[in-house]
Amino acid sequence: MAILAALVLGVSGSAFLAGPPAQAATGTCSGSKIGGFDLYGDVAINGSTRYGYVEIYYSGGYNCARTVSSANTWGVSKVMSVELWVCSSGVSNCRLLEANDRDHGTYRYYAGPVTAYASGKCIWVIGNIYYPPTDSNAGNNRSGWCG
Numbered sequence: 001m002a003i004l005a006a007l008v009l010g011v012s013g014s015a016f017l018a019g020p021p022a023q024a025a026t027g028t029c030s031g032s033k034i035g036g037f038d039l040y041g042d043v044a045i046n047g048s049t050r051y052g053y054v055e056i057y058y059s060g061g062y063n064c065a066r067t068v069s070s071a072n073t074w075g076v077s078k079v080m081s082v083e084l085w086v087c088s089s090g091v092s093n094c095r096l097l098e099a100n101d102r103d104h105g106t107y108r109y110y111a112g113p114v115t116a117y118a119s120g121k122c123i124w125v126i127g128n129i130y131y132p133p134t135d136s137n138a139g140n141n142r143s144g145w146c147g
Helices: 002-012
Strands: 032-045 048-059 062-069 078-087 097-107 110-117 122-131 136-146
Touching: 032 122, 048 122, 048 136, 062 078, 062 122, 078 110
Parallel strands: none
Antiparallel strands: 032 048, 032 136, 048 062, 062 110, 078 097, 078 122, 097 110, 122 136
């Protein structure tokens, strides 16, 4: 890990260190769930506007987040994203951001997981789902998870 961290620092010139490998094959985060939020669109789908939700986890100084499709969009190809930012100031009102990880693409079930080391700092998480059949977008963001 030390060699990888030195390589990342030497090549990029930044202090962002590589975290543990993301669990991309399963789309899950390890650790304890510490929060999350819903993603609602502006057009109803099957009587509901909830397109999905964001889950946030913490384990050993690392935070992990993922955007997950809800039942009414599950299995349907759509643009999804999740971003996890570390607040440099360490307070719940993120104005200055440092390390981040993001995933954006066309998925059927989830975007992410994304991870960042944030021990002793706060994080800001953004989730988004664009659902083409209704030409509707569901996005949200939250900050304030501090640890």
